[in-house]
Amino acid sequence: MHYCYPSNSRRGFIKKAVGLASWGIASTLLADALPVESVLPLPIPKQKLSLEINGVAHDLMVDMRSTLLDLLREQLNMTGTKKGCGMGDCGACMVHVNGNRTNACLSLAVYNEGNKVTTIEGLAKGEALHPMQEAFLKHDAFQCGYCTSGQIMSAVACLKEGTAKNRDQIKDYMKRNICRCGSYQNIVDAIVEVQKSGAKV
Ligand code: FES
Numbered sequence: 533m534h535y536c537y538p539s540n541s542r543r544g545f546i547k548k549a550v551g552l553a554s555w556g557i558a559s560t561l562l563a564d565a566l567p568v569e570s571v572l573p574l575p576i577p578k579q580k581l582s583l584e585i586n587g588v589a590h591d592l593m594v595d596m597r598s599t600l601l602d603l604l605r606e607q608l609n610m611t612g613t614k615k616g617c618g619m620g621d622c623g624a625c626m627v628h629v630n631g632n633r634t635n636a637c638l639s640l641a642v643y644n645e646g647n648k649v650t651t652i653e654g655l656a657k658g659e660a661l662h663p664m665q666e667a668f669l670k671h672d673a674f675q676c677g678y679c680t681s682g683q684i685m686s687a688v689a690c691l692k693e694g695t696a697k698n699r700d701q702i703k704d705y706m707k708r709n710i711c712r713c714g715s716y717q718n719i720v721d722a723i724v725e726v727q728k729s730g731a732k733v
Pocket residue numbers: 614615616617618619620621622623624625626635636637638
């Protein structure tokens with residue numbers, strides 16, 4: 533009778549398999565030996581946060597790792613503010629914090645203690661749209677609409693700050709907002725119209 537001995541590579545494979553199997557058994561035994569708390573995930577660190585959003589006071593417990601954007605969208609279900617890049621490049625998450633335009637994806641939620649935040653949901657007065665929202669509609673300043681809330685928040689901040697005096701300066705100010713659909717000309721048309729109208733923003 534002929535016996536077939538394992539080749540070197542086959543032996544190596546069998547050794548590895550036995551080794552892995554024994555590591556599995558050992559790690560199971562180890563986990564069994566450890567106290568339960570040491571193998572459970574750590575509790576999520578939370579902190580109290582009081583802030584005002586669109587004129588409404590909120591007293592919250594928030595995940596210390598949350599951004600202002602995640603707080604708005606995930607915890608408060610205010611999904612008008614959009615998440616694009618999540619790293620400060622696209623402007624989809626633009627809100628106003630104490631009157632200044634701010635990328636909500638770059639702001640840790642807990643750093644907003646006592647702040648006054650305005651989001652796209654806070655622009656209209658009941659049924660009456662904000663003049664910038666009206667102008668965006670009139671000028672077809674969007675296609676898919678994903679960037680639009682961020683564009684409008686920047687556009688309002690642009691006119692509130694008042695530093696952009698003409699079309700080129702408005703274009704320059706709006707550089708922090710990207711539109712994949714390429715509605716840039718219409719967006720600037722809308723802003724110029726509101727600027728010329730002298731409407732209160
Ligand atoms: S999601 Fe904040 S800048 Fe893109």
